[in-house]
Amino acid sequence: MTENKKTDVIVVGAGPAGISCAITIARAGKKVVLIERGSFAGSKNVFGGAIYTQPTKEIFPDFETSAPLERRNVEHKFAILGEDDSTVVSYKNKTETAGSYTVIRAKFDRWMAEEAKKAGVYLVEKTVVKELLTENSKVTGVRTELEDYCADIVILADGVNSLLAKQIGLREDIQPKDVALSVKEVIKLDKNIINDRFNISDDEGCIYEIFGGPMLGMLGLGFMYTNRNSITIGLGITLSELVERGIRPYDMLEELKKHPTIAPLIKGGELEEYSAHLIPEGGYNKVPKLFADGVMIAGDAAMLVNNLHWEGTNLAMISGKLAAETALEALNKNDFSAKTLRLYEEKLKNSFVMKDLKTYKDLMDIAHKKSDAFLDYYLRTVNGFFKMFTSVDSVPKRQKYYNFVGTFFKERKFMNIISDIWHGIRLLWSILKWY
């Protein structure tokens, strides 16, 4: 191991967490090597579709004018799909500045990595980190396929599978119930057709969050995003659900694409790319130990995802930044022990990242327990209500209300309804109570 392979910080993984981390360190004038296994930053990265304006600005203040963006999202639609029918709630705001933008990761992450290089980050691509080097249980560097690199601090931003965090015992193996398997398709469509179908203009974008449909009763959600000249459609289903039912994720996506509410939106489009990725869903209770001697974990590798709000890249960026700030303090003190790096955990706890995860810490447990209620029966009930409310068939309205309420109690046992309400209150309380 030669001395010239020694740097201040090594960051593993050039995604939003890794790049945000590396650029923050480089901007402070420290030496940082960013190692990416793909042929370029972004080439192994997949997500639903949107990056968030405010957190992205914290790292890249001018990204809105210089980054490769697809569309600025002005509308969120929440679609509750029955087997054939649907209820869609929409929130649209064209006047305020966009809260998020759709991006293509192969372009956007690559742009972020270029910005990092300009700031002085030494980016090493096409390189897999095989293992972490340790000395007296302190992480001292990384071993790649070709050579060893040494550093005072190693930051793991190597994504949801983080084999490295597992190697040093910071993370236990993920359980199938704590991760969702997502498949998605990017479907090419003419810009004007997209604008017409989604009722948007110019570079405006529309997001669909999809409940039910082929996923009725399953812990899974669908999504659609509009890109400049394509539509992204996909779904994520908790892996344990797929395992228990032995179903193929792409079969579910095919079903979703055929749904009468969805099919006209993508009609005539041509598949440009199919992809798959895991989403950490364990939440607060599954966040691993975030630091040890000479090492910290950020982004998906640390399971930092707020699945209810479709947030991940923002938690990744901010956690990367906070890990970088901690690394800088450690470098100034010349102390890279867990004692100093504990500051990272404190910073995360004081930020929205851990606060949000804590807010929803009971969500997934209740969702697992109650998927037959909240992701099936009540979704059907919403559609059933509107079906009743909109039907005109010479049946007196009062009769219809009585029938609706009668069916509601007939099709779900009273005890189950009480239990649903109890879990609903419990969830609400866990979200709203002040710590």
Next chain:
Amino acid sequence: MVLEDKLFTVKYTPDTVSHLTPDNEMCKICTNRICTKICPANVYEWDETHQKLIVNFENCLECGACRIACVKQSLKWEYPKGTKGVTFKLG
């Protein structure tokens, strides 16, 4: 659309050796062989005649679901080499 057509849209630079190495003895006694069902690229197929798990690693999307879902925890799952595997153009 069938899976083959979907995978046709994905850019691969396949290695000559597999980055996915199941322990076939465990596969033989595995009751559900869930990898053959949940993989989004249908990488795994069970060959009943030869009692062997066929691994079409060239099609792997590198999501990692098989590693986590494997009941026997007997799948050696590594990333492909730095220049190999999938390249997402629109991820």
